[in-house]
Amino acid sequence: MTQHSGGSSESSPESSRESSPAETTPAAAPPENAQWQTPTPWQAGLKARCPRCGKGRLFKQVLNLRDNCECCGLDYKFIDAGDGPAVFVMFLLGATMVGAALFVEFTYSPPLWLHAVLWLPLTVLLAVVLLRPIKATLIALQYHNKAEQGRLDRD
Numbered sequence: 001m002t003q004h005s006g007g008s009s010e011s012s013p014e015s016s017r018e019s020s021p022a023e024t025t026p027a028a029a030p031p032e033n034a035q036w037q038t039p040t041p042w043q044a045g046l047k048a049r050c051p052r053c054g055k056g057r058l059f060k061q062v063l064n065l066r067d068n069c070e071c072c073g074l075d076y077k078f079i080d081a082g083d084g085p086a087v088f089v090m091f092l093l094g095a096t097m098v099g100a101a102l103f104v105e106f107t108y109s110p111p112l113w114l115h116a117v118l119w120l121p122l123t124v125l126l127a128v129v130l131l132r133p134i135k136a137t138l139i140a141l142q143y144h145n146k147a148e149q150g151r152l153d154r155d
């Protein structure tokens with residue numbers, strides 16, 4: 001739009017001149033992503049790979065994150081999945097395991113110790129198996145959407 005110097009707007013006019021339009025570009029893929037074939041969050045999540053290049057591994061051992069990507073060098077310090085993966089696994093496994101335990105109880109009525117022997121290890125195993133892809137998917141989503149802690153703009 002052209003500049004109107006004589007406009008009588010109620011908001012303070014001097015602050016709107018400060019920001020240049022280049023600062024307010026939407027959060028699209030940054031230019032450094034051009035050399036990587038960035039996978040979708042679901043691809044990177046299911047394979048537990050780096051959210052930028054899709055090649056480097058995300059985890060060091062079972063669920064510990066590496067420091068950075070071994071392929072593209074992406075620093076993993078930005079990652080903050082928090083409680084998100086655990087919540088998803090709890091909802092998924094909680095409902096599934098209780099349903100399965102009830103089904104087995106009403107169908108076969110096994111002794112209680114068999115329930116303990118069956119469901120405890122199975123739940124722990126499935127939790128670890130599920131946590132990896134779910135955590136990796138949430139990390140990839142965080143990377144793609146540039147989600148971070150809320151903070152106030154300082155002008």
Ligand SMILES: [Zn+2]
Nearest residue numbers: 050053069072
């Ligand atoms: Zn990478």
